[in-house]
């Protein structure tokens with residue numbers, strides 16, 4: 047600890063801290079451009095010059111460590127003169143663009159030149175002009191405005207892990223631009239908009255649409271992944287103009303992924319359904335809510351009487367709010383059925399009885415940052431949870447080693463110590479080898495076994511190990527086997543386990559009871575209902591869908607479509623209406639999106655996060671919880687007379703507090719009956735959702751779609767397989783299944799393991815895929 | 826002594842109706858002065874270069890709109906009379922898609938003109954305008970530009986006359 051004096055205030059600081067950090071902590075403002083608390087120090091703008099006693103020159107506060115007895119003045123004549131002079135230089139080449147610049151009104155350069163600049167310029171020479179580049183659908187460039195603070199460059203290197211931007215040339219010709227490609231690749235690139243202190247990098251979809259001072263800001267949550275990043279929705283007169291990040295150290299820090307930042311473009315989309323929509327003998331007609339609800343409940347009652355309640359299934363999106371999930375559970379159970387599920391992207395439920403109350407992670411983001419060994423199992427984490435890669439990067443900065451076990455060689459934006467890529471069928475075996483579990487079919491190559499053992503040995507040497515697992519595990523045919531093995535592994539390594547759950551509110555769905563074998567708070571039901579996939583395979587008579595588009599959202603969408611088409615009543619609650627929906631639905635009730643309603647989301651760390659409505663529901667939509675409540679009331683279900691969302695929340699939390707069910711996992715009970723598949727000679731399907739098509743909202747954001755990766759109708763295979771099947775890259779192929787076939791273009795890639803067919807779901811071309819064998823036919 | 830004198834003066838003024846005569850003298854003076862009668866509306870009194878009448882939007886000489894949708898006028902307007910919506914135009918420039926001034930709200934203060942960085946919104950010397958139908962009080966962008974086109978010549982003169990004061 048050292049004692050220093052800043053502007054007459056005596057302050058305690060730890061030696062080695064920079065002056066600016068100490069001043070910030072004491073609320074003494076020092077002007078700055080290049081300094082950013084989340085980035086490394088560059089000290090190149092010189093705006094932070096302060097007057098340090100006994101020093102001839104002014105010193106940059108961001109790069110001067112404090113020493114005992116330092117006397118600093120930030121407002122002395124000398125300091126102010128230095129700051130004014132620096133500001134004069136910064137403004138030499140800066141255009142007088144403020145009236146047409148989107149940064150105007152929230153620009154650091156504007157503010158500081160008001161506070162720390164001269165009132166006129168002595169510069170009469172010509173100003174320089176720098177060319178702009180198209181760097182993708184999210185960011186506009188106006189490089190003439192750049193002040194070369196290099197924040198964007200350091201962000202690329204230190205946070206995003208992809209160095210897209212760099213400085214070229216020297217002196218008067220210096221330019222910030224993309225090095226090789228024209229576009230920035232990182233899926234965290236939207237943060238450049240926030241981080242650039244001037245108007246050089248701005249939001250493209252928001253370009254020229256509004257001014258910062260006229261926007262109303264509403265705190266909310268981005269419900270597109272299980273992290274639930276904190277956001278502010280900026281609105282004016284019932285229109286959403288942009289999304290900016292809300293600082294939350296425990297969740298997203300100050301960053302946002304592009305998916306969270308630009309999904310708002312899908313909210314006010316032309317496919318939004320204005321009114322309840324009914325299929326009648328003479329076509330589709332609109333109805334008012336009163337008629338719609340009476341008719342829906344009447345039809346539902348008739349259908350239940352005609353067939354049994356067992357013929358009803360309710361499937362809800364895991365991105366729904368906690369309150370919606372609870373009401374949906376209440377509604378479906380009251381209809382007399384247990385066929386309710388939110389796990390639309392899973393296929394193995396054999397361990398569901400033994401699962402804990404909810405799949406909440408045993409750790410926090412902090413734990414991830416402080417781990418010294420991280421094992422990633424079956425997850426494309428950079429796509430599933432772009433923001434968690436920042437935590438992983440900071441763990442690496444603290445000396446952590448990252449190990450990866452994946453069914454495909456995903457690229458990551460951080461350094462990996464060791465990785466094992468095996469066909470997804472062999473993943474459970476690989477985990478068993480690592481956990482020293484015996485009784486295996488010996489199919490793994492010796493080299494892989496050795497690698498697995500060496501990774502285990504390195505992890506066993508680490509003090510704090512985290513295991514992160516994601517979509518490839520959840521979607522796996524033998525997910526339950528892998529979960530059991532992971533618990534084993536976790537125990538052996540005394541590690542913490544993090545599940546990247548599917549959807550924004552999986553935890554909420556488990557707690558609220560949107561699972562076929564338990565109801566709210568883990569209470570066991572008398573007889574297990576059908577899971578989502580099973581209820582589609584069983585071809586039931588009545589389906590109630592909430593917030594999903596099964597052709598794009600479900601694993602094996604073909605099964606879902608077949609079931610829905612033969613069903614006698616399909617009720618869909620959805621914000622949007624599509625061609626396909628008109629094909630299978632009988633009733634469509636328009637619901638509001640997350641920006642138009644309040645609700646709670648429970649993220650993977652188990653923290654409950656609330657949203658509040660930023661705009662009113664558009665057209666005649668109703669918030670989802672109101673639709674469910676009104677439907678419940680018109681079906682005469684008792685206890686559905688809520689006045690507000692808050693009452694629903696209160697009720698479900700009361701139920702949860704009384705629960706006896708322990709959150710301890712009983713998974714190890716199943717260890718005896720582990721199933722391992724052999725790698726068959728057929729091609730093994732590996733499915734993944736494109737990163738910007740995870741739900742109905744992101745799918746409709748035009749900017750996100752332009753930046754979407756992995757969303758083309760392509761099928762990827764390994765070169766060896768291509769040779770074996772005598773196929774070539776770029777060839778048109780047809781994938782054949784029992785009933786349907788779909789044409790795709792072949793892409794031969796080294797990163798796909800052998801015997802694997804890797805195709806995207808959530809796109810039109812594969813919306814008929816069913817469970818079962820698949821063959822490649824030449825065109 | 827002094828008080829006495831004052832009192833006597835007061836009495837004299839009272840009895841001679843001095844104040845009345847003083848007033849009538851002014852009337853007498855005006856009786857012989859030349860008379861001015863303006864035959865309004867055939868003739869009008871001249872107005873100052875700084876007169877603040879109807880509002881208008883101006884164009885550049887090449888016919889393109891001046892306004893760059895910076896919304897400073899909207900922000901400064903004390904009567905909240907201006908409503909602007911903007912978008913990127915096809916040529917990539919910043920343009921308004923809606924520019925409405927509610928002439929019922931507008932108090933003709935001219936602050937919008939002061940705020941405008943490109944001299945787009947201006948007050949014109951037009952003082953006689955009226956509305957017949959509900960809704961005509963909203964001057965849309967088209968109307969404002971039309972007014973600007975009609976009075977561009979006057980406006981230029983007016984602005985150059987006023988420039989020294991700005």
Ligand code: SF4
Pocket residue numbers: 191192193194195196197198199222241242243244246247
């Ligand atoms: S583009 Fe912005 S963040 Fe990057 S160097 Fe220029 S001013 Fe700094």
Ligand code: SF4
Pocket residue numbers: 901902903904905906907926930931932933934935936937938
């Ligand atoms: S003249 Fe004054 S009141 Fe009228 S629009 Fe301009 S700023 Fe508003």
Ligand code: SF4
Pocket residue numbers: 891892893894895896897898899909937940941942943944945946
């Ligand atoms: S009229 Fe002038 S101040 Fe108003 S938006 Fe247009 S350019 Fe800006």
Ligand code: FES
Pocket residue numbers: 077078079080081088089090091092093094095106107108109
């Ligand atoms: S903030 Fe210190 S030199 Fe830029």
